[in-house]
Amino acid sequence: MAAACSPSVFLLMVTGQIESAQFPEFDDLYCKYCFVYGHDWVPTTGLEEGISQITSKSGDAQQTLVWNFPIDITFKSTNPYGWPQIVLSVYGPDIFGNDVVRGYGAVHVPFTPGRHERTIAMFVPESTSKLQKFTSWLTGRRPEFTDPRVVAQGEGREVTRVRSQGFVTISFNVVTKDMKKLGYDVSLSDMQNPSLMSLTEGIHKY
Template sequence: MAEVHIIGQILKAVDFAEPHLYCKWSLQSGNAWRLVQGEVQGQSHVASHRLQSSSDFAQPLDIHLSTASVQGWPRLLVEVYAVNVLQQSWPVGYGFVHVPSTPGTHRLEIGTWKVAPNGLWQSLRERFGGGGAALSKTDLLYSGVERYKLQTLSSGKVIVELNLIFRKFDEYGVEFK
């Protein structure tokens, strides 16, 4: 079977209004893909920024996958959460990116969005640290079936660095140019 090694890190979140953030991540792929080694989901520590609009996570990724088909190519999903002094957390950004289909080093910026407040009360609650609206199903992140019904706002970006190693794809007739 062909293999993909994903080695890298979720570096940081930039341009978010909230000062205390953490990131949940997961790697989604099609049915032909199998996990050989590593973790396909995780969570970073809480990172704070005071003077700059950047929260550094440096969350390592080390995933080894095998596949017999390029269908269902992997994608990295991120959910950024804010935390207040009462240790309450709420989502402030959702986003995803497909893992690049070429070997080598890649620096990716994942643009994120959040569910827009639908009234004055929810807007005030979000502004003063009580939390914002959350998605009940995370598959809305990458499938456009129901996402068009949501009202959303842009939030910050998540910066990811990935080093990709591909093995045995030539045996399955896949060439990278």
């Protein structure tokens, strides 16, 4: 009877917001997000992707771009491999008024419950030659990924030339349910436990 009542999945509940960004060279930017996760993960409630409002730089010396755009999603899974990542894509106008990508970035959802803040270093793909750079500038078609999810997967990234550009700050509120009942303990005090090495390796391999 006890076996029949034991959970077969655990839940990961994530709320928070894409708070702000630092892009000193650019203004009037907006942000898109999407989640990337393994085959055993299934979203049960909330939004897997979204797009923020356009925001302008603050008037102070820091010139921060503030979005405070909410995220809210719940996943269920049978194992932690392929732990969800959030992928960010920031866009803004070029001198011709075309929307072009200003930065890509990704980070894993924290796997310890509680409130967390992450600052993500963003990057953009680079043209491989001066002629391509000039053509891209002239036509307003800058190099960008067809599918931003490639940022989280890593496959083929080693042959892509990129340039660091800007930072985005995001906050997470993480709640897990039934992980301990399935044999996973991700409380902060236990993260040095050698038995958790396989868990963290599985998370970061994806």
